[in-house]
Amino acid sequence: MEKFIIHGGARVGGVLNVHGAKNSALPILAATMLADTPAVIHNCPDLTDIDYAIKILEHLGCAVKREGSDVTIDPRDFNCCEIPEELMRCMRSSIVFLGGILAKANKATLSAPGGCKIGLRPIDLHLAALKKLGMECNDCGEVLECICPNGLHGTRINLSFPSVGATENIMLAAVTACGDTVIENAAREPEICDLADFLNSMGAKVYGAGDKRIVIEGVKALHGAEHTVIPDRIAASTYMAAAAITGGELTLKNVFPMHLTSVISAFEEMGCKLSVKTEELCIKAPERLRRLKAIHTMPYPGFPTDSQALFMAMASVADGTSMFVENIFENRYRHVEQLRRMGADIKVDGKMALVNGVPKLFGAAVDAEDLRGGAALIIVGLSAEGITEIGEIEHIDRGYEAIEKTLSILGAKIKRREFNESGAVR
Ligand code: UD1
Numbered sequence: 001m002e003k004f005i006i007h008g009g010a011r012v013g014g015v016l017n018v019h020g021a022k023n024s025a026l027p028i029l030a031a032t033m034l035a036d037t038p039a040v041i042h043n044c045p046d047l048t049d050i051d052y053a054i055k056i057l058e059h060l061g062c063a064v065k066r067e068g069s070d071v072t073i074d075p076r077d078f079n080c081c082e083i084p085e086e087l088m089r090c091m092r093s094s095i096v097f098l099g100g101i102l103a104k105a106n107k108a109t110l111s112a113p114g115g116c117k118i119g120l121r122p123i124d125l126h127l128a129a130l131k132k133l134g135m136e137c138n139d140c141g142e143v144l145e146c147i148c149p150n151g152l153h154g155t156r157i158n159l160s161f162p163s164v165g166a167t168e169n170i171m172l173a174a175v176t177a178c179g180d181t182v183i184e185n186a187a188r189e190p191e192i193c194d195l196a197d198f199l200n201s202m203g204a205k206v207y208g209a210g211d212k213r214i215v216i217e218g219v220k221a222l223h224g225a226e227h228t229v230i231p232d233r234i235a236a237s238t239y240m241a242a243a244a245i246t247g248g249e250l251t252l253k254n255v256f257p258m259h260l261t262s263v264i265s266a267f268e269e270m271g272c273k274l275s276v277k278t279e280e281l282c283i284k285a286p287e288r289l290r291r292l293k294a295i296h297t298m299p300y301p302g303f304p305t306d307s308q309a310l311f312m313a314m315a316s317v318a319d320g321t322s323m324f325v326e327n328i329f330e331n332r333y334r335h336v337e338q339l340r341r342m343g344a345d346i347k348v349d350g351k352m353a354l355v356n357g358v359p360k361l362f363g364a365a366v367d368a369e370d371l372r373g374g375a376a377l378i379i380v381g382l383s384a385e386g387i388t389e390i391g392e393i394e395h396i397d398r399g400y401e402a403i404e405k406t407l408s409i410l411g412a413k414i415k416r417r418e419f420n421e422s423g424a425v426r
Helices: 022-032 048-059 085-090 092-105 124-132 164-174 190-201 233-246 257-269 305-315 334-341 371-383 403-409
Strands: 002-007 014-017 039-042 063-067 070-074 107-111 136-138 143-147 156-158 180-184 205-207 214-217 226-228 249-253 273-277 280-284 294-296 321-325 345-349 352-356 365-367 387-391 413-418
Touching: 002 371, 014 403, 022 039, 022 048, 022 070, 022 092, 022 164, 022 190, 022 233, 048 063, 048 070, 048 085, 048 092, 085 092, 085 107, 092 107, 092 124, 092 143, 092 164, 124 136, 124 164, 164 180, 164 190, 164 214, 190 205, 190 226, 233 249, 233 257, 233 280, 233 305, 233 371, 233 403, 257 273, 257 280, 257 305, 305 321, 305 334, 305 352, 305 371, 334 345, 334 365, 334 371, 371 387, 371 403, 371 413, 403 413
Parallel strands: 014 249, 039 226, 156 180, 294 321, 365 387
Antiparallel strands: 002 387, 002 413, 039 070, 063 070, 107 143, 136 143, 180 214, 205 214, 249 280, 273 280, 321 352, 345 352
C-alpha cells in the first residue's frame, strides 16, 4: 500500500511543462481502433487510466507500442468485441469504447463501468443515443449485450444534459454510420474538440465541435493519423493551486490558457496575479488568499467540476467565507470530511458548501477517496503545519503523472512511501 507523506510549508514554484490531457487521450485512444491503418498519438500522459485504455485496445486485438509519450496503435488485427469485467471496472471511461466497438463490429459485450465514486454516474444518455443510432441491448443486467442488427444509421440526438462521455460515444459511433448525425446540446469541452480534430484527421467529417450542435457526416472508412493530445487543463489548475496556496510563483508551459478562462478568473478573485501568453501561463500568489464569492460548477465553458475540490482546498485557508455549488455530480464533496480532519471549517447542505477560511490547517492522516478530491488533499498538505499522510493514492495516480516527483522538483517536500499491512514503512 502506497501513501504520500507531505511536510507542509515549502513554497511551490518554478517552471513546469504540463502533461497531455487524460480526458482527451482516453477517447482518442478509443478512436484509433476505427481506422484501417496505424495511428500515432503524441503527448499521451503516463497515467494508470491510460494503461487501462491500452490494455482494452490490446484485448480487442490492437497492437500497441508505447515509447515515452508517443503511443502507436495498429488496429488491423481487431478481432474481439467484448471488454471483460476487470477492465471495465478499472475506470468509467471504458464506456467510451462502446461506440467504437459497435462502429467496428456492429456488436459489443460490456459490463458496467467503474471509476471515481463521485455519484451514480449512470450511462442512460449513452445507451439512449446509441439506440437511436441503431443499437439494441439488454440494459438491465450486470452485462450489456449490444447488437446493431441493421448497422448504425445517422439520426438526430437531443441530449437532455451535455454529457461529455455520451457526446464522445455518439461521435465514435456516428463517424462511420450510414448517413448524417446531428447532436443537439452536445458537450462543448476542449476534449470534445480534440477528439473531433483527431477523427477529422483520420478522414471523418465532424463539424461544429465546441458548439452546442455537432453535425457528423458518416464516411465509409477511416485511416490512421498522427495527433498531439492537448495539454491537461485540470492538471494545470492543480499545479497552479499548489503555487497559490504556498505563496509561490509558477510558470506553466505547454498549456492552453483559453481552456482555463473560468479557472483563471477564480485565481484572480483569490488575489493571485496571472500573466498569460499563447501557450504559457504565470501565476504569482498573494501573501494570503482571499475568499471566493461563489463557485458554481457548470458544463464548459463554465467552472469545471474537476477543479472544485482544488479551489475548496485553497478556500479552506483563505481570508473569509467562500461558497461552492456543485451542479454536475451529486456526490462530489467526499474530500470535505478529509479536509475537516485537517482543521477545515466546511458546512455542506446538499449541492452547496460554505467554507469558512481559517488561518492554518494541520497535517493529519487522510484518504484520497477520488481523483480530484485526492489532489485537493495534496494541495492542503503542502501548506498545512506538520506532516500529512495521504492513503489510497491510486486514485490520484489515475490523473497525474508522478505528481510527487513534479511537486518535489518545484520545491515541495512530498514523498511516496510503501507501507505494509501493519502500517510500517517498507
Ligand atoms: C467527464 C470527465 C470528468 C468530468 C466530467 C464533467 C472524462 C474521462 N471524464 O466525465 O473528469 O468531471 O466529464 O466535466 O472525460 N450523466 C447521466 N447519464 C449519462 C451520462 C452522464 O445522468 O448517461 C450525468 C452524470 O451522472 C453526471 C453528469 O451527467 O452527473 C455529467 O457527466 P458526464 O458529462 O457524462 O461526465 P463523464 O463523461 O463521466
